[in-house]
Amino acid sequence: MATLAREETAQRSHEITTAVRARWGPRVLLLLVVLLLAVLVFLPTAMVFVRAFSDDPRNPLSTFTLHALADSYGSARIWRILAETMAMSVACGILSTGLGGALAWVLARTDVPMRRTFELVVIAPLFLSPFIGALAFLELGAPRTGLLNQIARDLGLPGWVSIDVMTFQWLIVILALHYVPYGYLLVSGSLQNMDASLEEASHMNGRGTVQTALRISLPAIRHATLSSVMFVTISATGMFSVPALLGAKMSFHPLAVTVYRATNGYPSDYALAAALGTMLVLLSVIGLWLYQRSLRQSSKFVTVTGKSQNRKRISLGRTKYAVILLLFLYALVTTVLPYAALCLRAFSTSTNLDEINLTTQTVRDVLGTPELENALANTVMVSVATAVGAVAVGILTSYVTERVRHKGSGLLNAVAMSPLAVPGIVFATGVFALYLGTPLYGSLSIMVLAYVASYLPHATRVIGNGFAQIDKSLEEASRMCGAGQARVLSTILLPLMRPSIAAGVIMVFLFTVREINTAILLYTPDTMLLSILSFNYAQQASLPAAAVVGLLETALMIAWIVLMRALLRPGKLHQRA
Amino acid sequence: MxxxxxxxxxxxxxxxxxxxxxxxxxxxxxxxxxxxxxxxxxxxxxxxxxxxxxxxxxxxxxxxxxxxxxxxxxxxxxxxxxxxxxxxxxxxxxxxxxxxxxxxxxxxxxxxxxxxxxxxxxxxxxxxxxxxxxxxxxxxxxxxxxxxxxxxxxxxxxxxxxxxxxxxxxxxxxxxxxxxxxxxxxxxxxxxxxxxxxxxxxxxxxxxxxxxxxxxxxxxxxxxxxxxxxxxxELYHRPANAFVATFVGEANVVPGVVAGVGSRMFTVRVPTLGPDMVVDIARGTMDDCPAVGDAISVVFRPEWVWVSRETGPLPAALDGNEFRARLVSSEFLGDHFERTYEAGRHRLRVLAVTGPTSPPPRIGAEQALLLTPENLTWFPGHDEAARAGDDAETALDDGLSAGVQTEMLGR
CATH class of the missing domain: 3.40.50.300 (P-loop containing nucleotide triphosphate hydrolases)
Structure with a gap:
């Protein structure tokens, strides 16, 4: 009897240890994610606020100061700048969402031909860095010398038919054109996920195409639309490179540019930069809160059945040709003309239409410089490391928030999303202050750290959506078959998430290659990147070199997409009925 | 140990x-x-x-x-x-x-x-x-x-x-x-x-x-x-309460009080089925037997009821276990009728099988229903709580033929 009892106790204690171990796994994971997010996101952001109160971040207490706050929050000039910045970014958000949403409706609901091609056309501006895009528009629409203005003159058009992109209106238009793909993607996802029967029911109740679109579809995507406006507004508020280029000639310096001038001017005032940064952060937090709220609301209209494939498309009839014409015009303005202008600048000694002289000399010269070789290698290293890093942290964070569901995991998600509210240039001041004096400073790693944090929200969102699409019973079935947590992750979750992982890796790489806003404060000559190189070339007025670097960036992005699609074969998502 | x-x-x-x-x-x-x-x-x-x-x-x-x-x-x-x-x-x-x-x-x-x-x-x-x-x-x-x-x-x-x-x-x-x-x-x-x-x-x-x-x-x-x-x-023939009786198959549940216990049968007063109405229940259907004065619920399935007098005027006095009921609805399904009767304060579900010689029923007709003692079961108590409407509703929400509850009329 005694041996029996001992055996039972032994068995029980064994079972208790397995039970304890089973509960420890998630806790370790949770701790890991908390630490990662603290180092990557929280500390740099906190440093921005610390820095606003001190002249020397290494010794914040003894150099405590309020002058920066007085110069920023207390300055009428800054408040005017703030108002102008908001005007610019809100206008951008509305314009790009309106255009993107209209395109999304046309491509998702009507029988316009060649939809797949046009879809690519609509998102094509993603492959052009906004800065390079602005550069191209400068080639096209600079007063007098712009290519379009030259053509207008050659055609004998009256003098008032000319454009000047170095104005506030055109700055907004050019920025908005850059953000159209974002508006398109956000609204289009919502339109495609919408239950087809909602619209069908409207038709059965006697409403026509227009009435249905206005009364059913539009309210259904209202929140997606709002979240798109918010997203673009936040992003445009932190945009530094484009206004720095196009706004140079007017007296308009949006907040992000003012931050840059505070750090790179002489004497540099880091405290002021940080204080201005806090203004940007606080503004963005409001926007982000609205964005998250509308995103949550929009999930109400989503179908879970995934049976909306057989939706009947609206017949456009003769308007079809007008729509196609508009799509071609869009392609012309956003893609064909900018690339043509860049190519002309890169391959011709002059952009004067009368003196075109094609040569590959400039391209060869630029490609031959050791500076470029260095920048290319750095860009590839940083971008690959960032893509992999952001997606890996994104997977960990989503796993903890979606599956472990420990107390406070919702907070983790909010922290992972918070870099959206911190504009790149502001975040860079925090990273800069945090790692000042450490060996990381001036290395490529510091950029990777900053980038991973900056693009963590994007990666987490894509990966999190991937998680949400996987029915929990698929994992439970695996556990019932005897698989532990690690096995479930490696044999069920990761393979099923391959499409989202591929999307995340591609997206983050694209963002990183184009990134200027963060890098501008963190780079050193040794850690030069392609994006910074193009910015510097443009600042030095060597436009052909800037154009070549811009084209190289696009080539790099396309190469990465091809490579990732071959490696990860995202294919069609296996959707369960 | x-x-x-x-x-x-x-x-x-x-x-x-x-x-x-x-x-x-x-x-x-x-x-x-x-x-x-x-x-x-x-x-x-x-x-x-x-x-x-x-x-x-x-x-x-x-x-x-x-x-x-x-x-x-x-x-x-x-x-x-x-x-x-x-x-x-x-x-x-x-x-x-x-x-x-x-x-x-x-x-x-x-x-x-x-x-x-x-x-x-x-x-x-x-x-x-x-x-x-x-x-x-x-x-x-x-x-x-x-x-x-x-x-x-x-x-x-x-x-x-x-x-x-x-x-x-x-x-x-x-x-x-x-x-x-x-x-x-x-x-x-x-x-x-x-x-x-x-x-x-x-x-x-x-x-x-x-x-x-x-x-x-x-x-x-x-x-x-x-x-x-x-x-x-066992569940079908000996439901322990009204919920089981009506969730597993259809059932009519009528409250009663035991009036007398014999060697082969016991008698239950069921006033809600008709004035002075009593039914005899065969004891063989249950191992235990209630005592006189016990409150019990009498349960009978639609297919256990026999329509004893389909046509013609009803006599003044009916036989034992027989009672008057008014036909409320009758659905013909080929091999049987699914009928609803009103009797006393109850609405009863009845499955009636008739031959080719009997004429189709007339809605509103007074007929007599017979409950044979062998085709009755019971459970102790009146179980009003379990019969409360929400149970029937959840069952019906489920899209099930959960068995129509015996509705109490006039309450």
């Missing part, structure tokens, strides 16, 4: 004792205890939200209960302080959504659990093939699992659950996503496979015909509490 928790090791099957579980703060399972013997097929039956799936998930280890004891084959799976993770419980499960992995072939799906158990590849493959043959999918092994039809995916899920040779297979409404015909076929097949392989099954459903036709024993649950457990025949 003290045995504070009883002696579960004397049983090779599943033992659940005093299980309490909540879902998002609301108590979903209250004090559930059940035992399943080896090779037994037990079904948890109840309307949606009755706690049957929560009980199942607690056994699986996919949900952590508040308290209680769960053991399988003498091994404790859960008790305060012990919580074996699901993958170590030696239990497998068939999910309502099938949960067939879309990125694997049929064969890979079935082999998955064997690989997790480190079975040598050749052996695992051979076994998986045998399982697929068992469920009739031998020629679909290389097919991508999600290219299969619903019924076939269901078979894959079944084969996968059987492949690891678990001590217990849980099935969570596995047939609810299939169409009616396929459901009937799969019902037979699952039962046959269970008999052939001798596996122990805990099955969850809200479909009473599924429960009655497949199970060795059925456990009826409502509001997180077990209402009655027993063999299908």
């Amino acid at each position: 003290d045995e504070p928790h009883g002696n579960p090791s004397s049983d090779d099957g599943l033992v659940v004792e005093g299980l309490f579980a909540d879902y998002g703060g609301t108590m979903a399972v209250s004090d559930v205890s059940l035992r399943i013997g080896r090779s037994e097929f037990v079904t948890l039956l109840g309307p949606s939200g009755c706690g049957k799936t929560t009980t199942l998930r607690c056994v699986a280890g996919l949900h952590t209960p508040r308290s209680g004891d769960i053991s399988l084959g003498g091994r404790r799976l859960y008790s305060p302080g012990t919580n074996i993770p699901p993958q170590k419980r030696d239990i497998n499960m068939v999910f309502q959504s099938y949960a067939v992995w879309p990125h694997m072939t049929t064969l890979e799906n079935v082999m998955y659990g064997l690989k997790a158990k480190k079975t040598p590849r050749a052996q695992a493959r051979e076994k998986a093939l045998r399982m697929l043959e068992l469920v009739g999918l031998a020629e679909f092994t290389g097919r991508n699992a999600t290219d299969l039809s619903g019924g076939q995916q269901q078979r894959v899920a079944l084969a996968r659950a059987l492949a690891t040779e678990p001590s217990l297979v849980l099935m969570d409404e596995p047939l609810s996503n299939l169409d009616a015909q396929l459901r009937a076929r799969m019902r037979d097949e699952i039962r046959q496979i269970q008999r052939r392989t001798g596996i122990t099954v805990l099955y969850v459903t809200h479909d009473q015909s599924e429960a009655l036709s497949m199970s060795d024993r059925v456990v009826v649950m409502n509001h997180g509490v077990i209402q009655q457990a027993g063999a299908p025949w």
